[in-house]
Amino acid sequence: MAGQTGPRAADRTLEVLELVAGSPSPVPAKALARSLGCALSTAYALLAPLTERGYLVRTDGGYALGYQVSALHRAFQRQMGLTDGIDDLLARMRQATRASANYVAYQGDGLVIADVRTVAADGDQRPELTVGVDPRFHAYAHGKIALAAAGPAARRRYLEQPGLRRFTPRTIASVDRLDEELRRIRRTGVALDVEEARTGLACLAAPVLGADGAVIGSVSLAVRPEDLRARRHQLIAAVKQAAREASPAHPS
Structure with a gap:
């Protein structure tokens, strides 16, 4: 050749x-x-x-x-557990919460986005979800879920490259603050970001667990900051329940 x-x-x-x-x-x-x-x-x-x-x-x-x-894509979806049930779950989330509903699948060391599903209506607030390595993991709720679950070596690589870049004045750009945030996420089982990735956008996410208990993805909701403040407890309960239903180990 x-x-x-x-x-x-x-x-x-x-x-x-x-x-x-x-x-x-x-x-x-x-x-x-x-x-x-x-x-x-x-x-x-x-x-x-x-x-x-x-x-x-x-x-x-x-x-x-x-x-x-x-x-190949169908085979990939089977391997990642991305069945039609995920789309149905997101549609139910969207209807129940009146918010953009998203599913992100992680791969490799957990800090690579393998696939994305979104159910949103016109005009919905939604995060910018991209497949691959995303330098905004520390700013988005779904990325914080991945960072909280990742091992020390993977987190260290992220801190070195791409690092804690600022995307808005509210972005966490301190290693100590991020560590504190990740400990809170592991304790509560939910991640929040309020205008950390984009002004006017708030997100909350919960981890999806594989059969072995490892974090394989997350489900998230995207709303306006004032909507999160008004319906915080309802939205947190909804995203946690959806994450349980999305987990392969969840009883059908």
Whole structure:
């Protein structure tokens, strides 16, 4: 493959898949070659196995994601326990609390967001939930749940990179204050943030436990700060109950 073999070829192949996935429309081979900084023949050599195996499909406008991506996503959902029941639970939360309801699944050392589900109506307040490593974990309620459950080494890596950045004047930017907050979360089983990640947004979250008792995700509600102050106890009770129902060990 134009002199590329082994890990480098695999890395380039994944880069092609990511480029196509990140495009709103099919991507021509020439555009992929330009993005990769490689010859057109190399781009075609990378595209061939992806197309043959169904991860990409060739259209008149270029290359788009293929059916195997959908199969991978379904397998990922099964492994993460992300069943249709999660969506039903979030819909019930949304209806009962009149707030944006969210589910975040953690992976790896617990500080990587693997998947996100949200049920919200137009005009609802909602956090900016992104898959991957999020530098706002210490500012959002769902991120504090992950930090509270993470081991010392994982928390230390987070404090070193990305670190405690400020996003609003209310963001916790002190290690001592964060440690105190995480101890409170472990004690009470609920995390709060009031305009720490974004002005005008308040969130509360509770941990979802796997069959072994480890934290595998969280459910959260997003409201306006004044709404949290007015309905604090109701919202905390709702998010804790939803987290119990979302836990795989919860009796059906």
